[in-house]
Amino acid sequence: MVHALLNGHSMIRQSSNALKISRRIGSRRFVSAVLVSGCFALALLVSELFLSGPFNLELLGKAVASPVKGSPNALETSSATVIPQPFRVIYKADYKGLPISATGIREFSVTAQAEQTLYTLASSALSIFAKLTEQSDFTVTAGTAQPLFYRYDRTGLGKNKSLRLNFDWPKHQVTNLDTGKTWNLPDQTLSDRLLYQFQLQTDLLNLGPEIALGHELKYRIQDKDQIKDYHFSVKRRIQLQTPLGPVATFEIIRSNAERRDTTLWLAPDYEFMLIRFEQRANDGENFSLAIEKAFINDQPLLSFETEPNP
Numbered sequence: 001m002v003h004a005l006l007n008g009h010s011m012i013r014q015s016s017n018a019l020k021i022s023r024r025i026g027s028r029r030f031v032s033a034v035l036v037s038g039c040f041a042l043a044l045l046v047s048e049l050f051l052s053g054p055f056n057l058e059l060l061g062k063a064v065a066s067p068v069k070g071s072p073n074a075l076e077t078s079s080a081t082v083i084p085q086p087f088r089v090i091y092k093a094d095y096k097g098l099p100i101s102a103t104g105i106r107e108f109s110v111t112a113q114a115e116q117t118l119y120t121l122a123s124s125a126l127s128i129f130a131k132l133t134e135q136s137d138f139t140v141t142a143g144t145a146q147p148l149f150y151r152y153d154r155t156g157l158g159k160n161k162s163l164r165l166n167f168d169w170p171k172h173q174v175t176n177l178d179t180g181k182t183w184n185l186p187d188q189t190l191s192d193r194l195l196y197q198f199q200l201q202t203d204l205l206n207l208g209p210e211i212a213l214g215h216e217l218k219y220r221i222q223d224k225d226q227i228k229d230y231h232f233s234v235k236r237r238i239q240l241q242t243p244l245g246p247v248a249t250f251e252i253i254r255s256n257a258e259r260r261d262t263t264l265w266l267a268p269d270y271e272f273m274l275i276r277f278e279q280r281a282n283d284g285e286n287f288s289l290a291i292e293k294a295f296i297n298d299q300p301l302l303s304f305e306t307e308p309n310p
Contacts, residue, residue, distance in 0.1 A: 075110070081143035083119075083202050084271045086110050087296050091277075091289040104289050106274070108198065119145070121198050136195040141188075143206060145199045147222075150192040165192065165222065174222055183225060190220050196230055201272045204250070209268040211250060213237075231256040232264075240265055240275055243292050247304040249275050270294075270301070 075083045091104035104123075111118045122135040137149045150165040164177040172185045191199055196219040203217055215234045220227055233255040239248050247267050254262040260281040266272040277289040294301040 081140075081202075081206055083140055083143075084108060084198070084205060084273075085296050086298075087271075087273065087294065088298075089273065089291060089295070090293040092292050094288045094290070103292070118148075119198075121194055123194065134194050136192050136198075138195055138198075140202075143202065144189055145191065145195055145202065146188065147190075147192045147195050150194065150222075152193070163224065167192075167222075176225070181225065183222075186227065187220070190222055190227070192222050196221055197274075200232060200252075201266065201274075204266060204268070204272040211268075216255065229256065230254060235263075238265070242275060242290070242304065244294070244301060245304040247275060267304075270304070271296075 075085055086109050088105065088107045091106075093104050106121070106123045109120045109122075111120070116139055118137060119140060120135060120137050122133075124133045133151070133153045135151045136147055138145045138147045140146070146169060147165075147167045149167070150163070152161070152163040154161040162178060166175045166177055167185065167190075168175065169185065169188070173182050174185055174190075175182045199219060200217060204211065207215075211234050213234055213236060217232045219230045219232075221230055231254065232252050235251045235253050237248065238251050239246050248269060249265040249267050250272075252264045252266060260279050263278045264274060265276040267275050273291075273294060274289075275291050279287045
């Protein structure tokens with residue numbers, strides 16, 4: 001797993017670019033209202049990937065400028081490794097090429113405690129037919145996110161499903177709290193079905209904006225009672241058009257998937273935020289997420305820069 005630190009040149013360059021965007025960022029308080037729409041097929045797909053839920057977001061208050069772009073504002077761990085700032089990102093969902101009234105939400109938050117800092121990555125999906133929630137509570141040590149508790153719940157169609165995993169690192173055990181079964185933790189880098197997404201973002205952030213095409217990142221995932229390997233490869237750089245304006249991204253593919261092709265577009269100028277996600281399955285089921293709104297440290301990102309980093 002990649003734990004490289006940002007070099008000084010990249011930090012100075014990104015710090016300069018961060019000032020350019022300060023006028024585009026404002027702080028607004030917001031509330032979420034449930035949007036009763038969507039379909040269960042969409043919700044089920046999202047539950048396995050970047051979980052999302054049909055919510056509307058109402059923005060309130062006045063905008064106040066504050067820079068959030070790039071690694072200079074990213075959180076720093078005790079080992080000087082940086083991690084993304086707290087964020088909340090809203091996506092438009094598309095299922096089988098047909099736009100539907102569904103919105104995906106992912107959120108990363110930080111809770112400071114006396115003994116250690118705790119982190120939470122949460123996603124949810126809600127439709128008229130089903131409700132899905134997924135959450136990972138974790139710590140970060142030397143740039144590696146270690147899961148403490150993983151929760152997944154699905155209700156609303158057929159048999160309800162749930163999974164709760166407790167990770168006991170001192171005892172090197174993971175326990176399924178629903179069944180009582182335990183398994184050994186093979187190494188300190190094991191992730192869960194949601195947390196690997198945060199680890200991918202963190203690893204890319206610490207590699208810096210100049211990542212070589214073809215670079216590979218590999219993760220081991222605890223999926224119920226099995227351990228699976230996820231491999232990703234940096235394919236190319238491409239600029240995407242979004243409701244927030246054009247943004248430079250890295251196109252990253254999962255290189256060892258068998259049943260479906262998975263592609264992610266992450267923005268290096270914005271802490272490798274997920275801009276777009278696509279999955280194409282062998283059975284013809286296609287699914288995508290496209291960014292609509294984003295908040296970093298509770299501050300709305302009003303627009304992306306017109307020009308990418310030099």
